[in-house]
Amino acid sequence: MTVVRRPLDQSVLTIPRGQTYIIPQRCKGCRFCIDFCPKDVLEESTDINSKGYHYPVVSAGKEEACIQCTFCTLVCPEFAIYTEEIEPETL
Numbered sequence: 001m002t003v004v005r006r007p008l009d010q011s012v013l014t015i016p017r018g019q020t021y022i023i024p025q026r027c028k029g030c031r032f033c034i035d036f037c038p039k040d041v042l043e044e045s046t047d048i049n050s051k052g053y054h055y056p057v058v059s060a061g062k063e064e065a066c067i068q069c070t071f072c073t074l075v076c077p078e079f080a081i082y083t084e085e086i087e088p089e090t091l
């Protein structure tokens with residue numbers, strides 16, 4: 001028999017969400033943000049910036065997937081990506 005255990009405060013829990021902003025001209029194409037995003041929000045662009053690098057873009061269908069962990073901002077060596085918190089998702 002499976003026992004499903006729910007937190008007592010589930011009705012007030014929310015999932016953080018973020019809006020991702022990318023500054024293509026700063027990017028050097030290292031892929032850190034793409035490879036380390038826990039929600040696979042990002043992928044390489046098909047376009048290149050003025051230095052010839054494929055900068056990150058939000059993958060199709062992942063527009064609502066960012067959980068505002070800010071990890072992409074932390075690992076980017078060029079300060080080329082950041083997120084802003086938006087209305088959280090309720091459970």
Ligand code: SF4
Binds near residue numbers: 036040041071
């Ligand atoms: S904030 Fe986190 S979930 Fe959102 S795009 Fe950056 S690494 Fe991915």
Ligand code: SF4
Binds near residue numbers: 029030031033056079
């Ligand atoms: S971590 Fe920064 S420099 Fe590297 S691919 Fe992402 S945006 Fe570009």
